[in-house]
Amino acid sequence: MAEKSYRDAIRDAMMEEMDRDPNVLIMGEDIGVYEGTFRITAGMLKKYGPRRVIDTPIAEAGMVGTAVGMAMLGLRPIVEMMTINFSIVAADQILNHAAKVRYFSGGQVDVPVVIRGPHGAGVQLSAQHSQSFESFYAHFPGLHVVAPGTPADAKGLLKTAIRGKDPVVFLESAALYGMKGEVPDDPDFTVPFGVSRVAREGRDVTIVSFSRMMQLSLAVADKLSRDEGIECEVIDLRTLRPLDMQPAYASVQKTHRAIVVQEQWKPFGAGAEIAASITETLFDELDAPVIRVTGEDVPMPYARNLELLATPHEQHIERAVKKVMYRE
Amino acid sequence: MAEKSYRDAIRDAMMEEMDRDPNVLIMGEDIGVYEGTFRITAGMLKKYGPRRVIDTPIAEAGMVGTAVGMAMLGLRPIVEMMTINFSIVAADQILNHAAKVRYFSGGQVDVPVVIRGPHGAGVQLSAQHSQSFESFYAHFPGLHVVAPGTPADAKGLLKTAIRGKDPVVFLESAALYGMKGEVPDDPDFTVPFGVSRVAREGRDVTIVSFSRMMQLSLAVADKLSRDEGIECEVIDLRTLRPLDMQPAYASVQKTHRAIVVQEQWKPFGAGAEIAASITETLFDELDAPVIRVTGEDVPMPYARNLELLATPHEQHIERAVKKVMYRE
Amino acid sequence: MAKPKQQGGTAVEQAACAPEWTDILRQMILIRRFEEASEREFRKGKIGGYLHVYIGQEAVASGIITALQPGDVVFCGYRDHAHALALGSDPNAVMAELFGKAAGVSKGKGGSMHLFDVQRGLYGGYGIVGGHLTLAAGAAYALRYQKKANIAVCYFGDGAMNIGSFHEALNMAGLWGKEGMCPALFIIENNGYAMGTSVERHSAVTDLSARMRAYNIPSEKVDGQDVLAVRGAADRLIAQIRESGKPHCIEAVTYRFSGHGAADILQPYRSKDEVEQQKSRDPIVILRQRLGEMCGLTDDDVKKMDEWATEVAAGAVKFAEESAQPDPGELFTDVVAEHGPAPVAENEIE
Amino acid sequence: MAKPKQQGGTAVEQAACAPEWTDILRQMILIRRFEEASEREFRKGKIGGYLHVYIGQEAVASGIITALQPGDVVFCGYRDHAHALALGSDPNAVMAELFGKAAGVSKGKGGSMHLFDVQRGLYGGYGIVGGHLTLAAGAAYALRYQKKANIAVCYFGDGAMNIGSFHEALNMAGLWGKEGMCPALFIIENNGYAMGTSVERHSAVTDLSARMRAYNIPSEKVDGQDVLAVRGAADRLIAQIRESGKPHCIEAVTYRFSGHGAADILQPYRSKDEVEQQKSRDPIVILRQRLGEMCGLTDDDVKKMDEWATEVAAGAVKFAEESAQPDPGELFTDVVAEHGPAPVAENEIE
Ligand SMILES: Cc1ncc(C[n+]2csc(CCOP(=O)(O)OP(=O)(O)O)c2C)c(N)n1
Ligand SMILES: Cc1ncc(C[n+]2csc(CCOP(=O)(O)OP(=O)(O)O)c2C)c(N)n1
Ligand SMILES: [Mg+2]
Ligand SMILES: [Mg+2]
Numbered sequence A, B: 001m002a003e004k005s006y007r008d009a010i011r012d013a014m015m016e017e018m019d020r021d022p023n024v025l026i027m028g029e030d031i032g033v034y035e036g037t038f039r040i041t042a043g044m045l046k047k048y049g050p051r052r053v054i055d056t057p058i059a060e061a062g063m064v065g066t067a068v069g070m071a072m073l074g075l076r077p078i079v080e081m082m083t084i085n086f087s088i089v090a091a092d093q094i095l096n097h098a099a100k101v102r103y104f105s106g107g108q109v110d111v112p113v114v115i116r117g118p119h120g121a122g123v124q125l126s127a128q129h130s131q132s133f134e135s136f137y138a139h140f141p142g143l144h145v146v147a148p149g150t151p152a153d154a155k156g157l158l159k160t161a162i163r164g165k166d167p168v169v170f171l172e173s174a175a176l177y178g179m180k181g182e183v184p185d186d187p188d189f190t191v192p193f194g195v196s197r198v199a200r201e202g203r204d205v206t207i208v209s210f211s212r213m214m215q216l217s218l219a220v221a222d223k224l225s226r227d228e229g230i231e232c233e234v235i236d237l238r239t240l241r242p243l244d245m246q247p248a249y250a251s252v253q254k255t256h257r258a259i260v261v262q263e264q265w266k267p268f269g270a271g272a273e274i275a276a277s278i279t280e281t282l283f284d285e286l287d288a289p290v291i292r293v294t295g296e297d298v299p300m301p302y303a304r305n306l307e308l309l310a311t312p313h314e315q316h317i318e319r320a321v322k323k324v325m326y327r328e
Numbered sequence C, D: 001m002a003k004p005k006q007q008g009g010t011a012v013e014q015a016a017c018a019p020e021w022t023d024i025l026r027q028m029i030l031i032r033r034f035e036e037a038s039e040r041e042f043r044k045g046k047i048g049g050y051l052h053v054y055i056g057q058e059a060v061a062s063g064i065i066t067a068l069q070p071g072d073v074v075f076c077g078y079r080d081h082a083h084a085l086a087l088g089s090d091p092n093a094v095m096a097e098l099f100g101k102a103a104g105v106s107k108g109k110g111g112s113m114h115l116f117d118v119q120r121g122l123y124g125g126y127g128i129v130g131g132h133l134t135l136a137a138g139a140a141y142a143l144r145y146q147k148k149a150n151i152a153v154c155y156f157g158d159g160a161m162n163i164g165s166f167h168e169a170l171n172m173a174g175l176w177g178k179e180g181m182c183p184a185l186f187i188i189e190n191n192g193y194a195m196g197t198s199v200e201r202h203s204a205v206t207d208l209s210a211r212m213r214a215y216n217i218p219s220e221k222v223d224g225q226d227v228l229a230v231r232g233a234a235d236r237l238i239a240q241i242r243e244s245g246k247p248h249c250i251e252a253v254t255y256r257f258s259g260h261g262a263a264d265i266l267q268p269y270r271s272k273d274e275v276e277q278q279k280s281r282d283p284i285v286i287l288r289q290r291l292g293e294m295c296g297l298t299d300d301d302v303k304k305m306d307e308w309a310t311e312v313a314a315g316a317v318k319f320a321e322e323s324a325q326p327d328p329g330e331l332f333t334d335v336v337a338e339h340g341p342a343p344v345a346e347n348e349i350e
Helices: A006-020 A044-048 A060-072 A084-098 A134-138 A151-163 A211-228 A246-255 A270-285 A304-310 A314-324 B006-020 B044-048 B060-072 B084-098 B134-138 B151-163 B211-228 B246-255 B270-285 B304-310 B314-324 C019-043 C058-065 C081-086 C091-098 C131-145 C158-162 C164-178 C208-215 C227-244 C272-279 C283-295 C299-322 C328-332 D019-043 D058-065 D081-086 D091-098 D131-145 D158-162 D164-178 D208-215 D227-244 D272-279 D283-295 D299-322 D328-332
Strands: A002-005 A024-028 A053-055 A076-080 A114-119 A144-146 A168-173 A180-183 A197-200 A205-209 A232-236 A239-241 A258-265 A291-295 B002-005 B024-028 B053-055 B076-080 B114-119 B144-146 B168-173 B180-183 B197-200 B205-209 B232-236 B239-241 B258-265 B291-295 C073-076 C122-125 C152-157 C184-190 C219-223 C248-253 D073-076 D122-125 D152-157 D184-190 D219-223 D248-253
Touching: A002 A006, A002 A151, A006 A024, A006 A044, A006 A151, A006 A168, A006 A180, A024 A060, A044 A053, A060 A076, A060 A084, A060 C131, A060 C164, A076 A151, A084 A114, A084 A168, A084 B084, A084 C131, A114 A151, A134 A144, A134 A239, A134 A270, A134 B134, A144 A151, A151 A168, A151 A180, A168 A211, A197 A211, A197 A246, A205 A211, A205 A246, A205 A314, A211 A232, A211 A258, A211 A314, A232 A246, A246 A258, A246 A270, A258 A270, A258 A314, A270 A291, A270 B270, A270 B291, A291 A314, A291 B270, A304 D328, B002 B006, B002 B151, B006 B024, B006 B044, B006 B151, B006 B168, B006 B180, B024 B060, B044 B053, B060 B076, B060 B084, B060 D131, B060 D164, B076 B151, B084 B114, B084 B168, B084 D131, B114 B151, B134 B144, B134 B239, B134 B270, B144 B151, B151 B168, B151 B180, B168 B211, B197 B211, B197 B246, B205 B211, B205 B246, B205 B314, B211 B232, B211 B258, B211 B314, B232 B246, B246 B258, B246 B270, B258 B270, B258 B314, B270 B291, B291 B314, B304 C328, C019 C058, C019 C081, C019 C091, C019 C227, C019 C283, C019 C299, C058 C081, C058 C152, C058 C184, C058 C227, C058 C248, C058 C283, C073 C131, C081 C091, C081 C122, C091 C299, C122 C131, C131 C152, C131 C164, C131 C184, C152 C158, C158 C164, C158 C184, C158 C208, C158 D164, C164 C184, C164 C208, C164 D158, C164 D164, C184 C208, C184 C227, C208 C219, C208 C248, C208 D208, C219 C227, C227 C248, C227 C283, D019 D058, D019 D081, D019 D091, D019 D227, D019 D283, D019 D299, D058 D081, D058 D152, D058 D184, D058 D227, D058 D248, D058 D283, D073 D131, D081 D091, D081 D122, D091 D299, D122 D131, D131 D152, D131 D164, D131 D184, D152 D158, D158 D164, D158 D184, D158 D208, D164 D184, D164 D208, D184 D208, D184 D227, D208 D219, D208 D248, D219 D227, D227 D248, D227 D283
Parallel strands: A024 A053, A024 A076, A076 A114, A114 A168, A144 A168, A205 A232, A205 A258, A258 A291, B024 B053, B024 B076, B076 B114, B114 B168, B144 B168, B205 B232, B205 B258, B258 B291, C073 C122, C073 C152, C152 C184, C184 C248, C219 C248, D073 D122, D073 D152, D152 D184, D184 D248, D219 D248
Antiparallel strands: A002 A180, A144 A239, A197 A232, B002 B180, B144 B239, B197 B232
C-alpha cells in the first residue's frame, strides 16, 4: 500500500495498463505536448510517443468515434475529455455508436473504449463547465458508468475499464484530484464494476452516494457520530451502471432510514433512481421516506456566492439525516 | 370542437401560429419540397415559401444552433427533428446553448425555440431509431420538456411552446400521429405548461404516465373497470419540465396506491423521478410501494418478436395495478 | 470473401475480358435481383422498418469492394445490402437479417440498416448519417498501428458531408495521413440527393470532391455507373493507400433508381423524366454491353447469370421466410460483454 | 456604442490621421491595460474560474468592431473582454462581471467567458469551442428576415475550425448566402495555437482561409497586428456584406502574448524566444509608430492615453471590488422566462 493522490492513481492505472498491453493508447486535447490541463497525462507523451499518446484537434465526436473504430479492431483507446462537459458534443457517438454497436451487430464486436474526464462543479467555471452527466449516461444500456470516490477505487475501477470489452464513461471528480489515500501496489489490483461498498458502518441512517458527495457524506457521518452519537452507514455506489443496490438494501434493512446525496439538479437526477429502487424493494422496511439531497435546479452561476448556494454542503446532508430520524 | 388527428393538430398549431405571427418559421430536413417524412409539414412550403419553411442540410447541431441565434434576435423558429433520435447529435446546442444562454447572459435574451419530432419505439426501426429522451432532457434546467398524449394537448401545448420565450423540447409520439380526438377550434386555445391533468377518474389505483403510455394506461383502466370493477385514476403529466405532480398527489391521497408507466429503460428513466417524488411527498399515505412499469433495459432490437418483448404492454400495466392492490 | 487482387497488374490493365469481369457482372446482377426481391418482400409486409435499396448504384459497391484484399475493412451507411453481398456475405443470411430472423448476419438484431459480417470485413451498417466516418478513420489508424497492410474503406452519401462528424473525421484523417497513419479510402456515393434534398440545395459547394481539399485529402470524381472506371480508380488508389498510409477519396457520381427508402413513393423532389433518363445509364447494362462488344459475351450467357441471380434471391427469401425468429432470450444478450448483475426482465418474457 | 461609419469614404481611405485613429489607439491601449489588470486580479484571487485575455490580439477586436454600425451584432468565444470594451461596454461593468458582482454586464452570472451586452450588440461570450458559430449564422439570417441592414460578426479561434458545429454553421451560411440571407462576417482569430496545440498539429490544412472554399465563403488573410489592415478589410467587406447578404471571412493572423488562460504558466508548447520575437510586432506599438510618423502623434500624447487607460482599468477594479455580490435570490432568476411552478429551493438559501 502507498499513499497516492486520486490524480496519480488515475495516471498510474493508465501507465501500468499501457506498459502491460501495447494495444492501450490514449487520445485527447492537449494531453501530450501540453501534458493535460489537469496534468493527469504528464510525462506520458515522453514515455510512450505520439502514436500512443495522441493530441487531437478540438473534435470530441471525432475523438470518441475514432476510438470506437480503433476498439472494434482490437485496440483499447482511452479518450480524455478535457472536462466531461464537452462529452455531450460527442453524445451521439457515445450513446448511438459506442453503446449500441455490440447489440445491433449481434455481438460481433467488442468496444473497449474508456471515455474519462473530470465532472462536477469546479470553482466559478459557470454554466457550461460545471456539469455532472451520470444520470443521463447511466440511462443507456450498453454503457458502463463509473464514478470513483477514492484514489484506490479510481485506480482499480479504471483498470477494470481499460481491461474490459465495453465502452465505459469514467467520471472523475476534479475536486478530488488532490485527495490522498491508500492505493494497493499490486499491478493487477482491480475493482469490479457493479459492486457497491460500505464506506462506513452505522446503525441509524443509510446515506447512499458516490464520487465527491460520498466523501462529503463521510465527513458528515463522522461529525454526527462525534457530536450527536448518530451513526450513519455510508454506501459508495462506485458504478452507476451496472448499479449494485444490494449493500444499500442490506443497510436499510438495518437502519430503516435512508437518504441519497447527489451534487447536481434534483429532477430526473441519479438520486431519483436510487430512492425509487430502495422504496420499491424495501417499502415495508422503511420508517421514513427516502430523502434526496441535491443541488439547486438551476444552471451553475458564476458568482461565487451563488455557486456555493447551488451545490449541497455538509449542513444539508446533516439536516436530511435528522429529518429521516424525525429529529428536527 | 372538431375531430382531428394528432398529426393534423400539430400541423394546425404550427400553421395557425405562422398565420398569426410572421416571426414564426420552421426549419428541418426534408420538411419543404419532400413535405416531411411523417407529412407533418405537408403543404407548408407552398403556403409560406422557402424563407419561412427552410429545408436544411443534414446538420442537427446547425439547425438547433442557428435557430437559437434566430430566437435571440426575435424570431420564433420551430426545428423539426426527422426523429428525436437525431436530436442528440445536437445535444450540446440544446443543453449548453439553448437551455443556458438566458441564465449566463443575466436574462438579456429570450430563446423561443421549439425542437419537435417523433420519439419512442416505432416498428422495427432498431436501436438507433427507437429512443425516448424525456428523462435526459428533463434533467436540464432552462428547458421545457413536453410530451402530449392527445390531439388536443398536442395542439394546445405546441401553441404554448411557440408563443413562449424559452426553448422547448416537444416530444411527439409517432405511434399516435394517426390517433383522432376532439380539438377546440378557438385559434387562441392553448394548454399551459406545468399543469398535469386527470385523464380518467378512479378510486382504487393511480396510474401516472404521459404520451403513448398514458393512452395505453387508459385502455387498461377501462378494461379493468369493465372486467374486474377496478377503478384506476390516470394522471397525464403532459409536461415533464416543468413537472406538476399535484394532481398525482391528490390522486394518491385518494387511492393510496400508484404505479408509473414509461416506455423506455427503467434505470434513471422518467419513472424514477415520478416514483421518488410521490414517495417523498406521500410516504404515509401509501399502502404499497410505487411500482414502475417500463421497457426492458436493452437497446431496441430489430426482430419484431424481440421488439415486442422490449416495450411494455397492457398486461404489464394490468399486472402492476393488481400488484399494488396485493391482488396477485 | 473479398476477391484477392490478381497477380500481374490490375483487372483493368488486363483485357477487360478477364474472367473476373464476368464475375463482377454476375455480382451486380445478383445485387439487383436481391434488392428487387427485398422491395417486394417489404411491400408484402415481410420486411419491416426502413428499407433502403442500392438499385442503380451497384457499380459503386462492386467496383471498389472487388478490389479489396482479405483483412481490409468496410464501413457504410444504412444502404448496405450491396456492400455485404459484394464482400461475399451469404445472401440467405443477409435476407434473413432483413426478415429479422436468428440466421441473419446480425442475428436479426440489426436489420436492414445494420448489416455486419466482420469475418468478411463488413464492420457495419450504421443509421446515423455521417456517424460512421469517425469509426472508419479510427479503424484505419488501428490497422497501421497493428502494422497490417490493410486499409479501411468508408462509404457515405452526398448528404452526409454536411454533418459535423464528417468534418471531424476527415480533418483527423488528414492529420493522421501526414504520419502515414490513416490508410483509408473514402467513397462519396453521390447519387444527387439526400432523401429529397438535391446536392445544390444541401451543399454550399456542389463539387463534392473539391470539398476534400479542406482536409488535405486528394479526391477523384469517377463515373459511378461505369464499373470499369470505378474499379480502375480503386485498383490504382488502393495500391497507393496501402503503400503510403495516406487517405484518399473517390466521388462516385451515381443515381438511385428507387426511392430513398421503400416508403418514398411520391418522390416529389424529382421528375419521372429525370429518373427515366438516368435509367438509360444502368451500370449493369453498361458493363453487359461492353463485355458483349469486347469479349463476345452473349445474351444467353447473361440470361444464365440472370436466372442464377433470380434463383439465389428467391432462395434467400425462402430461406428467410422459413428460418426461425431469434430466441426470446436473445433480447438480453450482446448488451454488454461482461460485468455486474445480468439484466433482469422487467416484464415476463414469454 | 459602435462608432458609426463616417461619411465620405472609410477611415482607411481618409488620411490615417483622422481623429478616429487616435480613438482606436486609445481603445487598444485601454484593452491592454484592462487585460493586464484582470490578470493581476486573477493572481490575487479576486477573479475566479477561467480567465482568457486578449493581450497581443487587440487589433483584431478594434479593427473590426470600430467599423460596425448600431444594430450590428457580435458573437465571440470565451476570450471576449476586448470585444465588449470595443463595443463600448462600461469597463466597470465588464470588470464587475469578472469579479462575479451584481453590477456585471451579465449580472455576475456569466463571468469572464460569458460577457453579454445586448444593448450594444454583444450577444456573448460562449465557452464551448465552436458552439456559437451556428448562433451567429442564425442571427445573420434573422437580420435579413427582418429586413434590417445590419450584419452579424462572429469571432472564433483557429482551433474552433476542427469541430463539427463550425462545419455545419459554415455550410448553412454558404447556402443561405446564395439567397442573400446570411449577412455574416466570420473572423478567424488565428493566434497560431489552440491552447497548446499549434495549427500544424490540429488542422490538416494550415492555410485556414483556404478551408473556407469548402463553403463557398470568400476569405481574406490579413495582418492581425496591423489595425489599419484589419480595419481596411473590415470597411470594404462589411459594405459588401450589408449590400449582398452574403457571408465573408477574414483570417486575422495574430498572436497571443499571454498564456492560453491565466493558469497556463509553463507554456511547454512554445519557446520564450518565439514569444519575445512575436512581441516585437505589438499591434499597439505598430499603430502608435505609424501615427507618430504620419500624424505627428507625440510620446506625450501617448503618455496621456496610457495614463487615462491605466486609470480607467484601476477604476474598474476598484468599482468591481466595492460593488455588491448578486442577491441570493438571483440564483433562481433567468432560468426560464415563464411557465409552471417557480423553482423551490432544495436547500435553505441564507
Ligand atoms: C443525423 C441524422 N439525421 C437525419 C437522418 C435521417 N436520414 C436518413 S437517410 C437521410 C438522407 C441521407 O442522404 P445521403 O447521405 O445522400 O445518402 P443516400 O440516402 O442518398 O444514400 C436522412 C436525412 C439520419 N439518419 N441521421
Ligand atoms: C468543445 C470544447 N472542447 C474543448 C474545450 C476546452 N478548450 C477551451 S479553449 C480551447 C482552445 C481553443 O483554441 P482556439 O479556438 O484557437 O481559440 P484561442 O484560445 O486560441 O483564442 C480548448 C481546447 C472547450 N471549451 N470546448
Ligand atoms: Mg445521396
Ligand atoms: Mg487559437
